[in-house]
Amino acid sequence: MPETAVATSFTDKLTASREAARALATATTAQKNTALRAIADAVLRNQARVLQANELDLANGRDNGLSAGLQDRLRLDEKRLIALSQAVLEIVALPDPVGDVVRGSSLENGLQLTQIRVPFGVVGAIYEARPNVTIDIAALALKSGNAVVLRGGTAAENTNRVLVEVIQSALEEAGLPIDSVQTIDEFGREGAKELMRARGFVDVLIPRGSADLINSVVAESTVPVIETGAGVVHIYLDESADLENSVAIVHNAKVQRPSVCNALETLLVNAASAPRLLPPVLAKLRESGVTVHGDSRTLELFPDALPATDEDWSTEYMSLDVAVRVVDDLDEALDHIRQYSTHHTESIITNDLARAERFLAEVDSAVVMVNASTRFTDGGEFGFGAEVGISTQKLHARGPMGLPELTSTKWVVRGSGQVRG
C-alpha cells in the first residue's frame, strides 16, 4: 500500500485494514508489544511535530469559536504526551487476551471443543476533538490483535493525522503492517457515514464522545456498535445508613472528579433519615462548592438549596451540582432510579441486609454497589488496566471494558473422522 493516504480511496483503505487485521490476528504477543514500545517511543521522539500540528488545530478552534472545554480536550503539551506514551507502556504490561480458552469440553463422540478468544478484526472508532483517544484506542486495538480505523473529527484533524503517521512509522519499524492503524478523517463527514455502513469491512464500531455523537452512530450504523453512554448516577441513603459513610461516600462520589460519567448526579434520601443525614451530607458538599438542587422536602432541611425542576432528575451535570430528593421508602427510590437512571452505576448506603440485597437485585444498571463510592466504576479500579470505555448497553459488554471486551470468540473442533448420526 502507498504511504500517502490522500490518493487512496475509502474502500482501498478499508481493504488494507482487513488485510492488516489478518496479519495482526496471528501476530505473537511479543510482536505486538514490540510495536507498542515503538509507538510509546515515537510519540516522545516526534513531540515537536505533534505539538506543531496541535497548535494549528488549536488556532483553527479559536477561530471557529470552539468552547474552552473542547479546546482543553484538544490541547496536547509535553506533559500530556509523556502521559500518553506511559499509557501505551502500561498496555504492554497487560495480558494479551487473544488465544485465551474461554471454555471447552470433550463430547461423547470424541470431538474436542474449545472456545478461544480471537480479535474482532477491524475496529472502527468515531470520536471528537480528543487526540489522546487516537493513541489510546490504537494501542488497545493493537494489543488485542485488531486493526483500527479512526475518525477523530475535523477539530483535531491535523494532530490526528500526524499521530497516525507517527504510529505507522513505529509499526513499520516493528514489522507490523502500517495499515493496522488508519485515519479516515480526510473523507470528512461522508467518510464517517460510510464507516457506519461498512459491514464486512468493519466488525465493531465504538463511538466515544457526546450523547449526540453516540445517538447518531447508533441510529445510522449497520455495523454492530458498542455504546459508552452517559451516567446519571444515583446514591440512595437508606434509613439505616451510617452517617460517617454517607458523608464520605457522597462527597467522594460528587466532588473527587465531577466531570466524569461515574460521578454522582442525584442523591435520594429516605424520609425517616433525612433530618439526621441530609444537613451534614449537604454541608460537606457545600464546603467544596457544590450547588444543591433539592425537592421541597430537601429545601426544608437545607434552605441553601435551589429548587429542583423535573429536568434536574435527568441531567448529567458533570459539574459541582447535585440533585437531591427525599423519598418515602426503598420502593420510591427504586421507582425514581428506574425512571431516570442511564443504567451506569447506582449505590445504596445502608446497614440493612434485606434492603441491600433488594437494591442489588432490582436496580438494572451495569454496576450496582453497597456502601461504596460510585467513582469505583472504572477499568483501572476494577483491575483491568487500560480502559476501552464503560459500556451502558447490555450486548457483548456491560460496565468497564478491558482488553478481553475487544475480542470475539471462535469455536475450535478437533475430530478424527466424526460424522453426525
Place this chain on the structure above:
Amino acid sequence: MPETAVATSFTDKLTASREAARALATATTAQKNTALRAIADAVLRNQARVLQANELDLANGRDNGLSAGLQDRLRLDEKRLIALSQAVLEIVALPDPVGDVVRGSSLENGLQLTQIRVPFGVVGAIYEARPNVTIDIAALALKSGNAVVLRGGTAAENTNRVLVEVIQSALEEAGLPIDSVQTIDEFGREGAKELMRARGFVDVLIPRGSADLINSVVAESTVPVIETGAGVVHIYLDESADLENSVAIVHNAKVQRPSVCNALETLLVNAASAPRLLPPVLAKLRESGVTVHGDSRTLELFPDALPATDEDWSTEYMSLDVAVRVVDDLDEALDHIRQYSTHHTESIITNDLARAERFLAEVDSAVVMVNASTRFTDGGEFGFGAEVGISTQKLHARGPMGLPELTSTKWVVRGSGQVRG
C-alpha cells in the same frame, strides 16, 4: 393489564413487557420451570384451537400463493405439537443461567466484585411463517428470565395469536405476568418497524428467517441485534486427507440434512490429491442424488459434474447440490474461503499437523474444524440443550447460542464505606 390486546396501544404493550421483565428478572428457577411445564401442558390441551387457527393461516397461504416450502414450515399437526411441547420440557431440564457468577475478585481496598449473569430484560423476535419459533423463543426467553415481544408475520398471524393466548393463560396459571410473552402482529409491518426502533423498551432483537429479513432488521434497527446468518460452508480436502474420512465426512456434511445452515455447500480439494479423492468422494454423493457443480479441473476428474459459475461459489444451496473446486494449495483454499465464506463453519480434512493448525488459526469463522463433519455446529451437539440460533456475528455471541447467550451481566460491588483516593 387488560387481556384483550386489540384495544392496547403499541407503547402500552411494550411498557407492559418492561414491567413483566422486572418481575421475571427476580423470579426463581422453580417459578420459571412451573410456568414452562404449564406451557408444555397447555400446548397439548389446546390442540384443537391451535390447529383450527393454523388451518385458517394455511388456507390464506394457499389463496395468497405461499410457496410449498413456507406452507410446510407454517403447518402444525398433532405430531409437531407434541414435539413442541417436548422441546419446552427439555428447556425445563436445562440449567438456569441467571445469577451465575462469571468472575469475581477482592480488591486491595476490600471491595468485593462479582460479575453475575442477569436477563437482558425484553427480547424482541422477528420471524416469518414459523409458529414453532413462537413456542421455542418464548420458552427460551422465559427460562433465561426475559420477557419477549414477538412479531411472527402475517402468514402465521392466526396461529401465533392463539399460541400466545395459550402461553399467556399458562403464565397466569403459574403466577407469572401474562405480559411476559406478547405478540405485536396486530400492528402489522409498522409495528415491526417500531419494534426495531424501540430503544429503552427492547434490549435485544433476534431476527430469524431469510437473509432478506435479517438484512432489513440489521439496516433498520437501532436496538442491538443478534444475527443468525446464512452458511456458505466449506470443507477442504488437504493432500494428506484420509480417503475413508473424506468420503464419510463430505457425504455426511452434504446429505444428512441439506436444508440447514451447517450443511456443506462448497468442497475444495488440493490438486495433488484430487485424482485420488475426488472420484470416490463425488461418486458417493451421486449415489445420494447430489448434483455436482465443478470447476474445469473437477470436470476432468468427474465428467458428470455441471460446470460451476461464479455464482455457485457464493450460493447457499440448502439442497442436494454442491460446488467443487480444485485448488493448488492451502493458500488458495484459504483465499477462496476468505472471499466466499459467510463465516459460519469450515472444516479441513487432513493428517498434516502444521496445515491443520494454520487452517484453524487463519479461517475467520464462528466454528473451525479438523476431521469432522460441519453438521456438528449445533447447540444440541455442543451440549447446550435448546438452541437460540447460530450467530454469525462477532459481537456478544458467535456460533451456537444457548441460554447463557440470552443474558447480559451486571457488576455487583460490596463495600464497607470505601471512597476513591
